[in-house]
Amino acid sequence: MLVYENSEINLTVYSLDKNRWNDLEELFGENGACGGCWCMSWRLKKSEFEKQKGELNKSAIKSLVEKNETLGVLAYLDGKPIGWCAVAPRDQYIRLENSRVFKRIDDEAVWSITCLYISKQYRRKGISTELIKAAVNYSKLNDAKIVEAYPSVPYDNKVPAAFLWTGIPSSFEEAGFVLAAKRSKWKQMMRYYIK
Structure with a gap:
């Protein structure tokens, strides 16, 4: 299902389904995105x-x-898979539910953005x-009211991409997220409230 489009840069974003499995496999490559994570x-x-x-x-x-x-959404540039964003109801993420740093703020039902993966040649280009905007729209299409994210605060300008797989605060701010909690120097909880 098409969930987002930016015709200015010829970007389309679709929800992951059986028909797009091969595209995810191509994007993640032999390493499964990062160290066999998948x-x-x-x-x-x-x-x-x-x-x-x-x-x-x-x-x-x-x-x-x-x-x-x-599970999430796949981004395509000129028809080629170039990016992934994991987004689903928070209760699907066991480790998130058991985290002290990311413990629930309240009892609201939220969807969580837990991972961003972008092909190396397309990083640092606003993708x-x-x-993130596509993930919010996908969540909205599934009746979500709040989308939560857990970005890492970069400790340096040259932080390896593997350490920023949950995204960085500025990308979420640009997409309309606001700070919801900060229980760690390097980790934040941000939210987007769908109207």
Whole structure:
């Protein structure tokens, strides 16, 4: 399903489904985005995630895709998959639910953006903000009222991309998010309230 479009830069964003699995596989490559993650880090207990790195995580996410689970959105530039944003109801993320730093602010039902992955050649070009906007729209299409995010505050201008996989605050601010809580020097909780 098409969830977002920016015709100025020829960017389209679709929800991940069975028909787009090969595109996610192409985007993530042999390393499964980063170190065999396959975007399963937040969905599993840490010990389980570590045991599954690589092919087992790939099988786990593929199984979720085949079950039509809500997983996130894929960005395409000129028809080529270039970016991913994981977004789903917060209760689907086990590690997030058990986090002290990211414990729930309130009892509101929220959707969570937990990961952004962009092909190396397209990083630092504003694609993450576009993906975040697409994730908000996808959440809205699924009747969400609040979208939450957990960006990392960069400690340096040259922070490796692998350390910023939850995004950075400025990208979320550009997409309309506001600070909701800060329980750590390097991590924030931000929210977008859908009207």
